[in-house]
Amino acid sequence: MAYCTIQAAKDAGVTGDDAVVTAWITAAQEGIERYTQQVFEPTDLVVVADVGADGLVILPRRVRTVTSVMPVLEPDDGASIPASAYRVTSSKVLGQIDAVHLAWGGYDDLVAGAESYSGGWLGLWERWGAEQVKVLGSFGYDAVPPLVGQACALLAADLQAKAAPSDADATTDPGLQVDDEGNNVAIEDTDDGPSGVVGPTSSTGSTQVDALLVGYLNRGTTLIGGV
Numbered sequence: 001m002a003y004c005t006i007q008a009a010k011d012a013g014v015t016g017d018d019a020v021v022t023a024w025i026t027a028a029q030e031g032i033e034r035y036t037q038q039v040f041e042p043t044d045l046v047v048v049a050d051v052g053a054d055g056l057v058i059l060p061r062r063v064r065t066v067t068s069v070m071p072v073l074e075p076d077d078g079a080s081i082p083a084s085a086y087r088v089t090s091s092k093v094l095g096q097i098d099a100v101h102l103a104w105g106g107y108d109d110l111v112a113g114a115e116s117y118s119g120g121w122l123g124l125w126e127r128w129g130a131e132q133v134k135v136l137g138s139f140g141y142d143a144v145p146p147l148v149g150q151a152c153a154l155l156a157a158d159l160q161a162k163a164a165p166s167d168a169d170a171t172t173d174p175g176l177q178v179d180d181e182g183n184n185v186a187i188e189d190t191d192d193g194p195s196g197v198v199g200p201t202s203s204t205g206s207t208q209v210d211a212l213l214v215g216y217l218n219r220g221t222t223l224i225g226g227v
Contacts, residue, residue, distance in 0.1 A: 001041050001144075002022070002025050002026070002029065002152070003025070003028070003029045003032065003040055003041075003144050003148055003149055003151075003152035004025060004028075004144075004149040004150070004152040004153040004156070005149075006018050006021045006022060006025070008149065008150075008152075008153040009021050009024065009025050009028075009152075009153045009156045009157065011153065012153035012154050012156065012157040013157035013160075013161070014153075014156050014157045014160055015160070016160075021156070024156040024157075024159055024160050025152060025153075025156050027156065027159050028152045028153075028155035028156035028159060029152055031155055031159070031201075031204045031205065032148065032151060032152060032155065032204060032209075032213065034201040034204075035201050035202075035203060035204045035210070035213060035217075036213055036216045036217055036218060037060060037061070037217070037218040038061060038062060038140070038141075038216055038218050039061060039062075039139055039140040039141075040140060040141045040144045040145065040148050040216075041140050041141065041143075041144060042064060042138050042139075042140050042141075042142065043138065043139050043140045044136075044137070044138055044139075045061065045136075045137070045138075045139045046134060046135070046136050047059055047060060047061065047134070047135045047136075047137075047139070048072060048132055048133070048134050048135075049100075049132060049133060049135065050131060050132055051102065051125075051130065051131055051132060051133055054104055055086075055101060055102030055103065055104040055125070056099055056101060056102075057099055057100040057101070057102065057133055057135070058097065058098070058099050059098040059099055059100065059135065059139075060098075060218060061098065061139040061140065061218070062090060062091055062092065062098050062139060062140060062141060062218075063088060063090050063098045063099075063100075063135075063137060063138075063139055064090065064092075064137070064138040064139060064140065064142070065088075065137050065138045066086075066088045066100060066135055066136070066137035067136050067137050067138075068080045068134075068135070068136040068137070069081055069085070069086050069100055069102075069133055069134070069135055069136075070133065070134050071125070071128050071130030071132075071133055071134075072130055072131075072132040072133060072134055073128060073129075073130055077134055078128060078130065081111075082108065082111065084103070084108060085102065085103045085108065085111075085114070085121055086100050086101060086102050086103060087100075087101045087103075088100055088101075089101065092141075092142075100133065100135055102121070102125065102133070103120075103121040104121060104122050104125075105120065105121070105122065106120055106121055107119075107120030107121060108120075108121070111124070113127065145216070147212050147213070147215070147216075148212075148213065148216065150212060151204075151209045151212040151213050154206065154208060154209050154212070155204055155205075155206055155209045158205065158206045158208075158209065159205070162205070
């Protein structure tokens with residue numbers, strides 16, 4: 001699902017047929033995700049994050065649901081821990097943060113190593129020595145926020161305008177190909193790195209779009225984790 005409609009992008013100034021406009025919307029969407037370090041539609045992800053003080057694991061995306069939590073161990077990941085061993089909070093609830101809270105206290109006599117006489121959950125984690133956990137679940141927003149949709153349409157228009165050959169001051173992205181009228185005809189991946197990984201960036205390239213998205217930024221060394 002796109003962050004904005006084809007008509008919204010055209011209203012913002014994107015030109016070309018529907019396939020061309022869709023390509024620019026996709027490029028804008030990727031730019032928004034790099035800038036905000038968020039996803040704005042329900043997305044299944046595997047997130048690796050650090051275990052902080054008192055078992056707090058801050059997640060680098062808005063979390064919707066968590067299906068599995070497991071310690072990251074060498075050489076293999078540990079077994080998934082039961083839901084009773086953690087709780088999840090989400091920023092969709094005012095005043096909360098996106099995090100998994102590991103059960104530092106308590107015990108589970110049905111889990112080997114986490115029994116009451118073995119030190120419970122804290123004893124198990126200390127024996128594991130796991131500094132990170134792998135969290136599987138659904139991340140993102142239930143629906144694309146209106147401001148994000150508006151930002152997507154504006155950024156799509158901005159990217160197309162900057163790629164147009166008539167703009168002498170613009171630097172054309174080597175992955176974008178345009179025809180004589182400035183319409184995009186192909187968007188290719190020119191990155192030699194792994195596909196599907198969206199790295200952070202300090203700006204979308206448009207100050208207007210940056211301003212619209214400022215309330216959705218996910219920034220800081222404690223918030224940016226491995227995805």
